Amino acid sequence: MTNTKSKPVPRMSDATKDFWEGCKNDEIRIQKCLDCNTFRFPPQMMCRKCNSVESEWTKVSGEGAIYSFTMPTNQSPGEFPARGFEYPYSIALIELDGTDGVRIASNIVDCELADIRIGLRVKPHFVELTEEIDLPLYRLHETN
Amino acid sequence: MNDFRDKCAIVGIGETDYCVNSGRNPLALALEAIRNAIEDAGLTVDQIDGIVKSSIDASASDQIIAANLGLSGVTYSSEVTGLGGAACATVAHAAMAVASGFANYVVCYRAFTPFDFIEGAKHNQTTLWARQAGAGEFLRPFGWSAMIDGFAMHCQRHMHEYGTTSRQLGAIAVAARKHAAANPKAIRQEPITIEDHQNSNMISQPLRELDCLISANDGACAVIVTTAERAKDLKQRPAKIMSAAQSLGSNPMATWEMSAFKPTITDSEAKMIAPHLFRKAGLKPEDIDVAQLYDCFTYTQLVLIEDYGFCKKGEGGEFVQDGRIEIGGELPINTHGGHLGEAYIHGFTHIVEGVKQMRGTSTCQVEDAETTLVASAVPGPTSALILGR
Numbered sequence: 001m002t003n004t005k006s007k008p009v010p011r012m013s014d015a016t017k018d019f020w021e022g023c024k025n026d027e028i029r030i031q032k033c034l035d036c037n038t039f040r041f042p043p044q045m046m047c048r049k050c051n052s053v054e055s056e057w058t059k060v061s062g063e064g065a066i067y068s069f070t071m072p073t074n075q076s077p078g079e080f081p082a083r084g085f086e087y088p089y090s091i092a093l094i095e096l097d098g099t100d101g102v103r104i105a106s107n108i109v110d111c112e113l114a115d116i117r118i119g120l121r122v123k124p125h126f127v128e129l130t131e132e133i134d135l136p137l138y139r140l141h142e143t144n
Numbered sequence: 145m146n147d148f149r150d151k152c153a154i155v156g157i158g159e160t161d162y163c164v165n166s167g168r169n170p171l172a173l174a175l176e177a178i179r180n181a182i183e184d185a186g187l188t189v190d191q192i193d194g195i196v197k198s199s200i201d202a203s204a205s206d207q208i209i210a211a212n213l214g215l216s217g218v219t220y221s222s223e224v225t226g227l228g229g230a231a232c233a234t235v236a237h238a239a240m241a242v243a244s245g246f247a248n249y250v251v252c253y254r255a256f257t258p259f260d261f262i263e264g265a266k267h268n269q270t271t272l273w274a275r276q277a278g279a280g281e282f283l284r285p286f287g288w289s290a291m292i293d294g295f296a297m298h299c300q301r302h303m304h305e306y307g308t309t310s311r312q313l314g315a316i317a318v319a320a321r322k323h324a325a326a327n328p329k330a331i332r333q334e335p336i337t338i339e340d341h342q343n344s345n346m347i348s349q350p351l352r353e354l355d356c357l358i359s360a361n362d363g364a365c366a367v368i369v370t371t372a373e374r375a376k377d378l379k380q381r382p383a384k385i386m387s388a389a390q391s392l393g394s395n396p397m398a399t400w401e402m403s404a405f406k407p408t409i410t411d412s413e414a415k416m417i418a419p420h421l422f423r424k425a426g427l428k429p430e431d432i433d434v435a436q437l438y439d440c441f442t443y444t445q446l447v448l449i450e451d452y453g454f455c456k457k458g459e460g461g462e463f464v465q466d467g468r469i470e471i472g473g474e475l476p477i478n479t480h481g482g483h484l485g486e487a488y489i490h491g492f493t494h495i496v497e498g499v500k501q502m503r504g505t506s507t508c509q510v511e512d513a514e515t516t517l518v519a520s521a522v523p524g525p526t527s528a529l530i531l532g533r
Contacts, residue, residue, distance in 0.1 A: 008289070010281035042278035042402060068304070068409065070296035071349040072287060078258060078359030082287040088349075091288045093297060093404055103405050107286050118304045135285055 007084030009130055015043045018057035023134040026126050028062035030102055031055050039099040062124040062136070064096040067103055069116055090116055094138060106138045120144050148424055150532065152239035153375040153382035156185025156368030157496045162331050162487030165258055165360045174203035174255035175212055177364035185368045186379030187249060189213050192368075194220035194241050194250030196234040198490065200227060203255035203364070220247035226392070226525030227400060228438060229413075231491025232518055233527035236388035238369035248370060254492040255364035279401050292356065292441065294401045296348035298523065299443040302410045303350060306458035308446065310350055312465060314341035316442040316477075317354045317484055319470045324481025326471075327507040331358050332485045355442040357483040365492035367499065383502035383531040386515065387425035389417040390527040400524030410458075412522035414451035421517075422453075425530040429453040432530070433513040434501050435475060436494035438521045439482040448519050449477070452528070471508040479508035491520040498531045 012020055022029030031043045035052035039060075046053050069092035075081045082089075090108045095101060106124070108116050121141035126134040158181030160173050182189055192215055195206040203209070206221045220241040224230040231254065238250035283289070302308050318338055324330035336354060344354040375382035391413045394406065403409065422428060429452060437452075439445040446460040454475060455463040463469075469477040480486045480497035487493055498518040500506040519528040 007287075008280070008284040010285050012281070016278060016281050041405060042282055068297050068301035068404075070293055070300055070351075071346075072290065072293060072296075073346040073349055074353075076290035076292045076347050076359075077353060077356055079290045079292070082289045083284075085287040089287055091286050091293060091297070101407060105283055105286050105288055105404070118301065129285065133285075 007129060010133055012132070015045070019043065020133055022057065022059065023126050023136050024132070027059045028096065028104070028124060028136060029057040029059050030096065030099055032058045039102045041102045041104060060099055061097050063141070064094045064122060066108070066116065066118050066120050066122060067093040067095040068118060069093070069108065071113055088113055092116070092122070092138065094122055104136070106136055109137050109139060111140050115140065148239070148243070148388070149386050149426065150372055150384045151243050152369055152385045153372050154235065154367050154385065154495070154499050154531065155370050155375045155378045155380055155382050156181040156187065157499050158182070158184055158366040159329070159496060160363045162329055162361055162363040164331060164358070166362055168257070168362055170202035170255040170257045170362070170364070171204045171208065171212070173257070173362065173364035174201070174209060174253050174366070177255070177366040178209070178213065178251055178253055181251060181366040181368050184380065187368065190215065190217070191249050192251050193217050194238060194247030196222050196224065196238045196250060196252045198230045198234060198254045199223040199225045201254050202257050220250060226527070228440065228490045228521030229400070229524055229526035231495060231520040231527065232388065232529045233390040233520070235367060235369055235385065235495060235529055236390055236527060239385050239388060242369055242371050248374065250369045251366055252369065253364065253366035254490055256489045257362040258360040279399055283401060290348065292348045292351055294404055295441045295443055296351045297404050298409050298447070300350055302443065302447065305410055306461065308461035310352065311338060311342065312461035313355055313442040313446065314338045315464045316439070316445050316469070317341050319464070320439060320478050320482045320484035322470055323479050323508045324485025327481050327486055330481040330486040331361055332481070351441055351443065357440045357488045359488060361487050363487050363489055365489050365496050367495055381503050383499040384533070385529060386427070386532040387421050387530040388528070389421040389424070391417045391525060393525050400521070403523035409523070410447070412447045412451045413524065413526045414448050414519060414522050414528065417526065417528060418452050421528050421530060427515065427530060432475065432515050432517045434479060434510040434516045435477045436479070436498045436516060436518045437477055438491050438494060438519055439478060439484050440488070440521065442484065444522065445477065445482070447522060451522070452517060452519060471510065476508065476510050479506050479510065494518050494520070495529070498529065502531050502533045
């Protein structure tokens, strides 16, 4: 479905390298405040709840449910086409289990696009983009 | 709390022509709009002593603007961040400056060209704040790259929670194009039907081509703000600033795109500022005669209708039907045609149209309109004004 070679490659920073290191190890890791245990994504320096700067990257199951999704079907008028993708494709917000509502963005792959619905259970797998980066992609859970 | 009400006014408006990707120079556009606004107000250029710009304006720095105009007496200048959400806030900042005596006549402006916008967007992915926000890392590799993708994501969830339909969004596009058809400045002059909307290409589901703004256009707008006292001596009937409000965002997520990660994406930041906005004006939503609501996509307007309290949360889809938001309806919205029909100058055309409605000079004039609410972009940082006759 996709030409992963020309997809934009994430530029890792100090704030995000732990997420990508997790993906290389087939794990979804999410930043968690060490003082109040609140998960947060995207990563940031300080916990917005208690303002602690102490955090760790915690392995979560990575499974979750589709919170919302879109299907880019044609190039948006006046905008650039999505690099490395063939239309149509899906982008989804995945609400991760065990994180009190933290979401990540990903693609739902290996299914009919018309089958994608809000609330469906999804499961990650990891696809190599570069030597340093594996992208977490999602499939619909068999139990749906 | 009402100390601010009616203390200041918009006394001049200036526009350029609006064109599709004409290649005009953004600095020339900004200067033309500013000159037009100064002339419209009945002022001379040297009377301008304040400048407020949108931080991503395509033209030039406030210093370059001042240098070109030959202004040597500028005592107040600032930039407002927040992309399309910044438009009304520039007027709010100008009003605070004139109310406090920092300046007498402040110009707010925004020039827009597609090239600068795209360059700006690229740039914003590489600045420190954008890298920290993570759009480049956590959205782009998944093909989340077009502006429409974020709005489509929000809209899909709204449809899921509230049963909003594509046909209902179509009613917003139809109203915008009806108003644009009466406006000689509008780029999209042909009216459309719901069927046209339904038959238009799907771009990012659930949003279609006719849900989209005119993105590849260029032009500029400027407005002049002064005190209500000084406004009495000027050429135009002033549009009084009854209220203004600004928000840096709820549960701030650094950029508008990252607001997809906030707890409830169907609520916009407009919901946060609406109570302040109405309280300062001493008005309720039902006191508003005509509204100018940001509409980069039909869905954006729908969520603003709900979050400023013109209907209950989730009932926006029903509200926009049956001509209610068209001229002659209960609450005409975007009587210039908005970003869907007239031009896309990042929220500034809505301010200009609000002023025209208060002067009685709109091409879709609402008879006896005494109040108008002008709202800038959501999600993310936003701002709004209530103008009065």
